Amino acid sequence: MQEKTTSQKPRGALIALEGIDGSGKSTQSRMLAGRMRREGIPCYTTMEPTDSPFGSLIRQILTGRLKTDNRAIAPLFVADRLDHLLNDVNGILHKIEEGTIVITDRYYFSSYAYQGVDLPMDWVIKANEPNSSILRPTVTVFLDITPELALERISANRHQKELFEEKSRLAQVREKYIEAFQVLKGVEQVAVIDGNGSPQEIADAVWKTVSRYMATS
Numbered sequence: 001m002q003e004k005t006t007s008q009k010p011r012g013a014l015i016a017l018e019g020i021d022g023s024g025k026s027t028q029s030r031m032l033a034g035r036m037r038r039e040g041i042p043c044y045t046t047m048e049p050t051d052s053p054f055g056s057l058i059r060q061i062l063t064g065r066l067k068t069d070n071r072a073i074a075p076l077f078v079a080d081r082l083d084h085l086l087n088d089v090n091g092i093l094h095k096i097e098e099g100t101i102v103i104t105d106r107y108y109f110s111s112y113a114y115q116g117v118d119l120p121m122d123w124v125i126k127a128n129e130p131n132s133s134i135l136r137p138t139v140t141v142f143l144d145i146t147p148e149l150a151l152e153r154i155s156a157n158r159h160q161k162e163l164f165e166e167k168s169r170l171a172q173v174r175e176k177y178i179e180a181f182q183v184l185k186g187v188e189q190v191a192v193i194d195g196n197g198s199p200q201e202i203a204d205a206v207w208k209t210v211s212r213y214m215a216t217s
């Protein structure tokens with residue numbers, strides 16, 4: 001089997017949206033895709049965990065239906081991400097090579113931040129090297145909101161809480177995101193956007209950032 005590496009330079013781009021639960025990533029993913037389509041830019045939206053069998057196993061753990069150790073959860077995210085990149089049906093690496101702009105709601109910084117709460121972050125970063133060596137995002141956009149607002153939004157929108165949706169946990173995850181951005185400064189392109197405003201204000205800021213990175217990539 002031929003190994004896929006970054007030496008086959010992608011022609012599209014990967015935009016990764018990141019943030020704590022309730023930060024508005026899925027709304028912003030939709031709004032960014034809408035803006036791109038209006039600009040005539042071919043784009044594809046996707047998310048992690050994915051809807052693959054790996055992703056559905058992860059969702060069962062997140063909802064508490066399945067229980068396992070944190071050291072087992074982290075590699076499941078790694079496997080889901082590799083499949084997300086490489087699978088033959090809708091793998092995003094192929095789409096990017098064809099010139100599509102892929103917008104993903106979460107990518108490996110989610111693992112650094114969420115799994116980094118329970119496990120050493122350098123372990124998680126190392127575990128994700130198969131992914132980062134295949135494809136680094138053109139830009140990772142972090143929607144930064146307060147854990148208080150995040151929890152308000154989660155409570156308004158959902159009946160069932162997932163594993164990581166507690167205020168103190170969200171605060172820890174936010175800290176871990178910031179730590180990961182520091183650790184990978186100079187390696188990863190990251191833009192932090194204030195996510196506490198209105199959806200349209202945030203969408204304008206996201207578009208400004210993304211279009212700048214796409215122009216220089």
Ligand code: TMP
Nearest residue numbers: 021048049077106107110111114115164
């Ligand atoms: P979602 O709420 O954005 O769909 O994400 C589901 C949960 O999965 C969310 O609490 C964050 C968590 N997660 C991780 O812990 N590690 C990861 O690598 C990813 C992609 C998600």
